Amino acid sequence: MGIQWKDYKYPELYDELIDGKGKPRKVAETLARHMAEMEDEELDRLKSTSELAIKEMGITFTVYDQEGGSIDRQWPFDIIPRVMSKKEWDVVDAGLKQRVKALNMFIDDIYHDQKIVKDKVFPKELLSKSKNFRKQCIGVSPAHGVWAHICGSDLVRHSDGQIYVLEDNLRVPSGVSYLLENRQVMKRVFADLFGDFSILPVDDYPSQLFDTLAALSPRPADYPQVVVLTPGIYNSAYFEHAYLAQQMGCELVEGTDLVVTDDDCVYMKTIYGLERVDVIYRRVDDLFLDPEAFNPDSVLGVRGLMRAWLKGNVALANAPGAGVADDKVVYAFVPDMIKYYLSEEMILPNVPTYLCMKDEDRKYVLSHLEELVVKPANESGGYGMLVGPKSTKKEREKFAELIEADPRNYIAQPTLNLSTAPTLVDGKVEPRHLDMRPFILSSDQIYVTTGGLTRVALRKGSLVVNSSQGGGSKDTWIIDEEA
Numbered sequence: 001m002g003i004q005w006k007d008y009k010y011p012e013l014y015d016e017l018i019d020g021k022g023k024p025r026k027v028a029e030t031l032a033r034h035m036a037e038m039e040d041e042e043l044d045r046l047k048s049t050s051e052l053a054i055k056e057m058g059i060t061f062t063v064y065d066q067e068g069g070s071i072d073r074q075w076p077f078d079i080i081p082r083v084m085s086k087k088e089w090d091v092v093d094a095g096l097k098q099r100v101k102a103l104n105m106f107i108d109d110i111y112h113d114q115k116i117v118k119d120k121v122f123p124k125e126l127l128s129k130s131k132n133f134r135k136q137c138i139g140v141s142p143a144h145g146v147w148a149h150i151c152g153s154d155l156v157r158h159s160d161g162q163i164y165v166l167e168d169n170l171r172v173p174s175g176v177s178y179l180l181e182n183r184q185v186m187k188r189v190f191a192d193l194f195g196d197f198s199i200l201p202v203d204d205y206p207s208q209l210f211d212t213l214a215a216l217s218p219r220p221a222d223y224p225q226v227v228v229l230t231p232g233i234y235n236s237a238y239f240e241h242a243y244l245a246q247q248m249g250c251e252l253v254e255g256t257d258l259v260v261t262d263d264d265c266v267y268m269k270t271i272y273g274l275e276r277v278d279v280i281y282r283r284v285d286d287l288f289l290d291p292e293a294f295n296p297d298s299v300l301g302v303r304g305l306m307r308a309w310l311k312g313n314v315a316l317a318n319a320p321g322a323g324v325a326d327d328k329v330v331y332a333f334v335p336d337m338i339k340y341y342l343s344e345e346m347i348l349p350n351v352p353t354y355l356c357m358k359d360e361d362r363k364y365v366l367s368h369l370e371e372l373v374v375k376p377a378n379e380s381g382g383y384g385m386l387v388g389p390k391s392t393k394k395e396r397e398k399f400a401e402l403i404e405a406d407p408r409n410y411i412a413q414p415t416l417n418l419s420t421a422p423t424l425v426d427g428k429v430e431p432r433h434l435d436m437r438p439f440i441l442s443s444d445q446i447y448v449t450t451g452g453l454t455r456v457a458l459r460k461g462s463l464v465v466n467s468s469q470g471g472g473s474k475d476t477w478i479i480d481e482e483a
Helices: 027-039 040-057 084-109 124-128 176-189 205-214 239-248 305-310 333-342 359-367 394-405
Strands: 060-063 071-074 077-085 150-157 164-170 224-230 251-254 258-260 267-268 273-276 277-283 315-316 372-376 409-414 421-423 428-437 439-442 446-448 454-459 471-479
Touching: 040 071, 040 077, 040 124, 040 176, 060 239, 077 084, 077 176, 077 421, 077 428, 084 150, 084 333, 084 439, 084 446, 164 394, 176 205, 176 239, 176 454, 176 471, 205 239, 205 315, 205 439, 224 273, 239 394, 258 394, 277 372, 305 315, 333 471, 359 394, 359 409, 394 409, 409 454, 421 454, 421 471
Parallel strands: 077 471, 224 251, 224 277, 277 315
Antiparallel strands: 060 071, 150 164, 150 428, 150 439, 258 267, 267 273, 372 409, 421 428, 428 454, 439 446, 454 471
């Protein structure tokens, strides 16, 4: 009998596949018709096929804080894709390029003249209390003036249909491997549909990533030595580290595999001896990157790495210190950065944001905690948040104390009515909230993935989409309707 869309009940929000009249959106008509024509047994079989494919492909993610320690789980995946038109995506693409360009100009300015501070566009006190400002980076000029070579910006669509940027991840953003693997799974499950749609490909990401990294090499060469530096198998994103290294044809290394010698160059230990390394795609946080420059107790990084980078003998992506812009308080100033550095109006708007460091904003936040989402400046993965409408009185009292004690560390935003998409849950199709994380690569040019990792809140009514918090994912289809 397949999916009967007339029976698909969703709240009065924006649904990505079905419009307000209960009809499939134009870009999704073929997909909706195909799924309506399928028998229930076939849907079940395709879901089982996808789960088997994920198991065979070894696609996992790690959840911390489980009883007995961290645990590997099979990647949760829904077979009904999210669909967008290329025409709409082109606007998103342009907005993301504009945004990351301004962010990189901001980071470069902050470590040099700090003109944006002197011109009073960006508050000086924000920097003085920034957890991710690295004084070791002052005066450094990375290749092409780019600090955040890999950025993952989280996008949400509100009930008004507008796409907003929720946050920018510029330290070591994760998730692109799942974006790529989701597509591979869908090609196995819905091979016939790929002939009916002009679905834009995503599988050039590894080659684009390699080209981005290679463009940073301090030594001109067609194939510079690029490595992926991982904290190791216990890191929650280890699957991704290994996947990207394999896809780029690069070595996956840990800190103990590298050494900085007296010439202040970085070498990789191999059975043939030491081999010089040109570019390191590091997936290790700043403070663990080099015990000589940061945390002296770190065993994850490489002693002397910062020395080699500061002398221009190796490129690091993302550059140390890029996280100064990966701060939910700094995020609120991105529209101002776009105007200041590019003299342009922002293409993709921010979600309205209250800064608790401002007296007036803080007063409003404390008196409206039940309505707002409160976030700490530097947490990720959905940890440390207060979702006001879902909170208890005790939780709100705790957050009020936290905000009063350290207002610089908190922002608050309205609880958005996130868009939904049809999702198979226990054999039925139900609406679930979702977001999307595209990835933007920057070096001598800027590249944006075609679509992004769509994350789904699998629990009914939940707005938390992170896999570490029980979320799942979907493939994202950007369809060129004019092709």
